Amino acid sequence: MINSENITQYIKDTAVHGDIYTDEEIFKQEMTSIFEKTWVYVGHESEIANSGDYKTTVIGTHPLIVTRDSDTDEVHVVFNRCRHRAATVCQQEKGNANYFRCAYHGWTYSNNGDLTGMPFQDGYGEEFDRCKMGLIKVPRVGIYQGFIFASLSEEGPTLEEHLGNARPYIDYVVNTCPEGISLNAGAHKYRFDGNWKLQVENTIDPYHLSVTHRSFFNLMSKKTGKKINFSKMHKNEKIRDLGNGHSLYELDGDLGIGALPFNLIVFPNLGFLGSQVRVTWPVSVNKTNVFLYPIMLKGASVEENAARLRKHEGFYGPAGFGTVDDLEVGFDRVMEGLNAKGKDGEWLEISRGLEREEVDEKGIITATSSDEVSARALYKAWKKLMTADDSNVETRGKKHEPTVGRP
Amino acid sequence: MSQLLVDRKQIEEFLIDEAAYLDEGKFSEWLDLFTEDSFYWIPSNQDDIDPNTHVSIIYDDKNRLEERVWRLQSGLAYGQEPKSRTRHLVTNVKVLHCEEDKVIVTSNFILVELRRSIQTIYSGRLEHHLKQTDTTWKIASKKVELINNNEFLGNLSFLF
Ligand code: FES
Numbered sequence: 001m002i003n004s005e006n007i008t009q010y011i012k013d014t015a016v017h018g019d020i021y022t023d024e025e026i027f028k029q030e031m032t033s034i035f036e037k038t039w040v041y042v043g044h045e046s047e048i049a050n051s052g053d054y055k056t057t058v059i060g061t062h063p064l065i066v067t068r069d070s071d072t073d074e075v076h077v078v079f080n081r082c083r084h085r086a087a088t089v090c091q092q093e094k095g096n097a098n099y100f101r102c103a104y105h106g107w108t109y110s111n112n113g114d115l116t117g118m119p120f121q122d123g124y125g126e127e128f129d130r131c132k133m134g135l136i137k138v139p140r141v142g143i144y145q146g147f148i149f150a151s152l153s154e155e156g157p158t159l160e161e162h163l164g165n166a167r168p169y170i171d172y173v174v175n176t177c178p179e180g181i182s183l184n185a186g187a188h189k190y191r192f193d194g195n196w197k198l199q200v201e202n203t204i205d206p207y208h209l210s211v212t213h214r215s216f217f218n219l220m221s222k223k224t225g226k227k228i229n230f231s232k233m234h235k236n237e238k239i240r241d242l243g244n245g246h247s248l249y250e251l252d253g254d255l256g257i258g259a260l261p262f263n264l265i266v267f268p269n270l271g272f273l274g275s276q277v278r279v280t281w282p283v284s285v286n287k288t289n290v291f292l293y294p295i296m297l298k299g300a301s302v303e304e305n306a307a308r309l310r311k312h313e314g315f316y317g318p319a320g321f322g323t324v325d326d327l328e329v330g331f332d333r334v335m336e337g338l339n340a341k342g343k344d345g346e347w348l349e350i351s352r353g354l355e356r357e358e359v360d361e362k363g364i365i366t367a368t369s370s371d372e373v374s375a376r377a378l379y380k381a382w383k384k385l386m387t388a389d390d391s392n393v394e395t396r397g398k399k400h401e402p403t404v405g406r407p
Numbered sequence: 408m409s410q411l412l413v414d415r416k417q418i419e420e421f422l423i424d425e426a427a428y429l430d431e432g433k434f435s436e437w438l439d440l441f442t443e444d445s446f447y448w449i450p451s452n453q454d455d456i457d458p459n460t461h462v463s464i465i466y467d468d469k470n471r472l473e474e475r476v477w478r479l480q481s482g483l484a485y486g487q488e489p490k491s492r493t494r495h496l497v498t499n500v501k502v503l504h505c506e507e508d509k510v511i512v513t514s515n516f517i518l519v520e521l522r523r524s525i526q527t528i529y530s531g532r533l534e535h536h537l538k539q540t541d542t543t544w545k546i547a548s549k550k551v552e553l554i555n556n557n558e559f560l561g562n563l564s565f566l567f
């Protein structure tokens with residue numbers, strides 16, 4: 001039984017327990033304590049640019065629709081679940097519609113979620129209030145620089161507070177181009193049989209570059225005649241713990257992977273790296289879906305954007321020269337190895353560089369780029385949320401020990 | 408219907424030989440089938456996209472295709488460790504268009520891949536643009552329209 005007391009046993013400052021990647025109870029609690037509590041990225045405004053545009057997405061395991069109101073242009077995020085008998089009302093990945101009509105018994109909702117009609121109006125009693133039978137809206141929606149986030153929790157930090165020190169880097173991404181950016185070039189979609197946190201950790205893990213991706217960098221040296229000195233590179237580059245689980249990897253020059261000069265993780269499951277926005281969807285404890293959206297520059301020439309796409313495809317995606325090696329080594333082999341549970345052998349190290357961390361006046365923790373600052377940042381936020389509140393476990397009818405507060 | 412200048416059988420043989428190179432791991436020989444200005448293309452999300460404005464799963468010019476094969480043969484391509492075993496079945500071969508020395512041929516394929524003890528079936532439509540040289544046909548472009556190109560895909564480090 002997982003609760004706020006014993007969850008702390010899985011996380012040390014220097015290591016995490018292997019069960020956090022394989023235990024179904026822990027996964028369930030991540031969905032309630034993290035994904036239903038914090039802000040989760042659900043889409044970019046460019047994906048629903050016009051009135052009536054919509055896209056479907058999920059938070060944790062909840063199917064949602066993100067819509068742009070046909071009348072007001074306001075962005076709504078509603079649960080994709082008919083108020084009659086629960087059928088999803090929208091099946092498409094994206095599209096444009098003024099109404100969502102449930103194909104089961106025909107209840108019809110406008111794209112702001114309001115119930116507008118149903119076949120055969122009679123048959124409901126006086127207490128049945130049509131106005132209250134619209135698609136349920138998620139409690140909070142926030143937009144930062146075109147990036148749409150939603151929170152299934154009515155309370156908690158504002159989106160701005162949550163993004164905190166990550167904001168200037170999101171600003172940087174948006175300001176790559178005077179006319180802004182657009183995620184309108186489709187997406188790479190891949191899945192792996194492993195835990196979602198492996199993909200998030202892997203988003204900032206420069207320590208593995210020279211090993212897992214040696215073939216890619218050998219290829220680069222073959223092309224450019226220049227060899228990357230990784231030991232020197234790691235000394236020059238920084239990783240920063242930006243707080244709230246977010247972290248940043250500042251590259252020292254171009255690795256040939258993409259246009260951004262940094263990798264950014266926005267807790268819990270959004271990333272910016274290469275020339276892409278990366279979104280990680282936990283499906284189950286050992287199944288994860290990933291989207292990579294190439295970032296297109298508005299107003300840039302077709303050639304310039306095409307060159308960004310080619311560079312992106314060169315390393316990323318289900319057939320990219322880099323991603324496939326991460327899938328095998330970083331996910332498949334890790335999930336396999338986690339089954340070996342020798343005494344005292346169930347911990348995964350995250351201690352590298354702990355001794356050489358520096359903290360600035362804003363509280364940003366920095367060490368060099370082969371250090372595991374990013375993983376430590378992730379698990380600090382993970383532990384904080386996972387131990388914050390057990391009320392969800394309670395409402396699901398499970399017995400649990402009373403919370404004694406944070407350790 | 409225009410008079411076919413080529414023998415469909417002959418083109419079909421070519422596709423079968425191409426598939427055999429892939430299944431037998433003869434990647435250098437496979438690479439040699441491509442012209443210097445060729446493309447090897449797997450669209451992402453849908454079959455008909457403009458690769459200049461929409462991301463592809465693979466959009467290799469000859470140069471990148473050489474790099475792809477070089478990487479696979481480098482001994483460091485972990486995505487192929489263990490290696491995929493594959494069998495390509497090429498069927499429904501149809502010559503769509505035919506000029507003196509150019510042919511557009513479409514076919515359906517089933518590709519069975521085995522890796523890490525997991526057997527996966529891929530299927531779709533192929534569109535080859537072939538060019539006749541003095542002695543043989545060459546691939547000017549190969550487009551692979553996967554029926555699951557908008558699904559969440561696994562490790563596609565093998566060759567289609
Ligand atoms: S379930 Fe939607 S109308 Fe009945």
Ligand SMILES: [Fe+2]
Nearest residue numbers: 208212322326
């Ligand atoms: Fe990697």
